[in-house]
Amino acid sequence: MVRSRFAPSPTGYMTIGNLRSALYEYLIAKRDGGVFILRLEDTDQARYVEGAAEAIFETLRATGLHFDEGPGVGGDYGPYIQSERKDSYLPPALQLVANGKAYYCFCEKDRLDTLADERGLKKYDRHCLQLPPEEIKSRIDSGAAYVIRQLIPDGATTFNDQVFGTITIDNAEMEDQILLKSDGMPTYNFANVIDDNAMAITHVVRGSEYLTSTPKYVLLYEALGWPMPLFVHLPLLQNPDGTKISKRHGAKSIVELIADGYLPEAIINYAAFLGWSPGGDHATREIFALDELIKIFDAAQISRSPSTFDETKLKWMNAEHIKALPPEKYAALALPHLRQVVKTPNIDLTELARITQSRVTFISDCAEMVDFIDAIPPYDIDLYTHKKMKTDAAIAVQGLQAAQAAFQQIPAENWTHETLHAAATQAAEAASLKNGQILWPIRTALSGKPTTPCGATEIAALLGRDKTLQRLEAGLALLAAAQG
RNA sequence: GGCCCGUUGGUCAAGGGGUUAAGACACGGCCCUUUCACGGCUGAGACAAGGGUUCGAUUCCCUUACGGGUCACCA
Numbered sequence: 255m256v257r258s259r260f261a262p263s264p265t266g267y268m269t270i271g272n273l274r275s276a277l278y279e280y281l282i283a284k285r286d287g288g289v290f291i292l293r294l295e296d297t298d299q300a301r302y303v304e305g306a307a308e309a310i311f312e313t314l315r316a317t318g319l320h321f322d323e324g325p326g327v328g329g330d331y332g333p334y335i336q337s338e339r340k341d342s343y344l345p346p347a348l349q350l351v352a353n354g355k356a357y358y359c360f361c362e363k364d365r366l367d368t369l370a371d372e373r374g375l376k377k378y379d380r381h382c383l384q385l386p387p388e389e390i391k392s393r394i395d396s397g398a399a400y401v402i403r404q405l406i407p408d409g410a411t412t413f414n415d416q417v418f419g420t421i422t423i424d425n426a427e428m429e430d431q432i433l434l435k436s437d438g439m440p441t442y443n444f445a446n447v448i449d450d451n452a453m454a455i456t457h458v459v460r461g462s463e464y465l466t467s468t469p470k471y472v473l474l475y476e477a478l479g480w481p482m483p484l485f486v487h488l489p490l491l492q493n494p495d496g497t498k499i500s501k502r503h504g505a506k507s508i509v510e511l512i513a514d515g516y517l518p519e520a521i522i523n524y525a526a527f528l529g530w531s532p533g534g535d536h537a538t539r540e541i542f543a544l545d546e547l548i549k550i551f552d553a554a555q556i557s558r559s560p561s562t563f564d565e566t567k568l569k570w571m572n573a574e575h576i577k578a579l580p581p582e583k584y585a586a587l588a589l590p591h592l593r594q595v596v597k598t599p600n601i602d603l604t605e606l607a608r609i610t611q612s613r614v615t616f617i618s619d620c621a622e623m624v625d626f627i628d629a630i631p632p633y634d635i636d637l638y639t640h641k642k643m644k645t646d647a648a649i650a651v652q653g654l655q656a657a658q659a660a661f662q663q664i665p666a667e668n669w670t671h672e673t674l675h676a677a678a679t680q681a682a683e684a685a686s687l688k689n690g691q692i693l694w695p696i697r698t699a700l701s702g703k704p705t706t707p708c709g710a711t712e713i714a715a716l717l718g719r720d721k722t723l724q725r726l727e728a729g730l731a732l733l734a735a736a737q738g
Numbered sequence: 739g740g741c742c743c744g745u746u747g748g749u750c751a752a753g754g755g756g757u758u759a760a761g762a763c764a765c766g767g768c769c770c771u772u773u774c775a776c777g778g779c780u781g782a783g784a785c786a787a788g789g790g791u792u793c794g795a796u797u798c799c800c801u802u803a804c805g806g807g808u809c810a811c812c813a
Contacts, residue, residue: 263813298812401811427741435811442813466742466808538761564749567763613775693772705774
């Protein structure tokens with residue numbers, strides 16, 4: 255049974271990088287029918303940010319990454335908040351001390367700060383390693399502050415990463431890291447190992463910034479005699495300037511992206527393809543829903559090189575996901591925006607939704623597309639001149655007059671796009687005009703805009719008979735005024 | 739600086755000893771169309787550099803360059 259976890263620390267909002275980690279963890283578990291767990295790592299009291307945990311819950315909820323175990327949902331391995339597991343870290347630390355794999359250290363910060371090796375880098379000098387047991391006991395008894403450090407053995411440590419392959423690091427590179435802090439809390443690295451083991455995590459999936467500290471984990475697992483999980487390190491994500499994506503560099507949070515109009519499913523889809531692709535013959539399709547990703551995801555296809563977040567492509571993906579929405583769903587999402595700009599009664603907003611669905615990048619774009627319905631915006635008569643349509647002001651007058659005459663023949667009950675279009679093209683033929691020479695002026699007179707989400711006669715159908723004839727008249731008046 | 743990792747078009751990327759080195763986004767052109775968009779077609783654009791190994795390297799090895807990560811009582 256695969257058990258993976260997303261283990262963020264509640265110190266800020268979630269970026270696309272955090273989300274991708276969560277997504278891959280989710281996919282790795284779900285692909286094998288496994289369990290996805292959320293664990294909050296809040297061992298650093300000082301960095302706790304108000305509301306950060308809620309933002310994490312909300313982001314996972316909105317993107318559909320439902321966790322099977324975690325804060326709020328429970329599970330057999332709880333609690334899922336590290337600060338509530340405080341008591342579980344001391345026993346293994348003491349076990350390591352007893353085995354000679356760790357030791358007490360009473361050094362104070364001041365002394366540590368003066369430490370520096372020949373290259374000017376700090377590394378603990380094992381000052382407290384040889385303290386006699388009696389002294390350790392008396393110091394602890396007298397209430398002296400202490401930490402417990404891991405004793406890094408000589409040699410080198412090798413481990414296998416599912417993405418990066420076999421990695422070997424000389425133990426001399428590692429410091430005798432602190433396992434338990436003087437406030438009694440475990441350090442991140444230690445808590446991770448203890449909790450991952452306690453929660454029976456099988457796949458440790460995280461960013462590659464942890465790659466070089468993984469040997470410390472391996473040493474810990476070995477020293478405690480625990481089964482080693484599978485390590486899956488993800489390539490980092492970077493900003494367009496090549497720096498690591500981070501909150502510090504102003505990367506947008508997922509919550510912000512959603513607020514900007516990105517569909518959660520588009521964000522998920524995009525995140526999945528940053529540093530991963532289905533590979534081979536499948537590599538050509540890119541639009542997938544979360545449940546489809548579960549089926550095709552394969553950790554073996556995760557890339558080793560970092561990739562750059564590109565909002566342009568995210569926009570495209572967003573548009574694709576909007577097009578893929580069931581029309582009712584899209585309409586429900588678009589309606590609030592449409593109501594903002596269209597107050598005219600008897601306008602079919604569902605029809606407006608249908609017309610805009612395939613043309614928007616963000617759902618909110620639909621509003622601006624139809625803002626001519628209530629009132630025509632002021633426009634210049636140059637709009638009537640269109641080279642490709644072979645129109646100019648003079649032809650527009652002819653076209654509008656022909657249209658006016660033709661449309662007046664159509665009773666309100668027959669006022670449909672089909673009849674209007676037929677009438678318009680017949681009128682064009684009768685007046686020896688090209689279709690464009692009548693349709694383009696109509697569209698201009700009805701919308702006052704160079705681009706609209708639909709054609710001239712569709713707009714006429716939408717506006718209704720009275721409003722259409724009114725605007726044709728107004729268009730002719732404008733043209734007449736300009737000529738006179 | 740030490741150590742670790744990486745480098746295929748502007749971006750995401752497939753591939754991997756012999757290929758015309760896929761595809762997508764963005765960009766240009768054309769077609770369709772009542773505009774734009776959609777759709778279709780098409781164009782330009784890449785294996786960081788140098789050495790090896792090999793009959794043959796983008797692919798394997800080494801070196802260099804560049805980029806990133808990491809070296810905390812932060813996570």
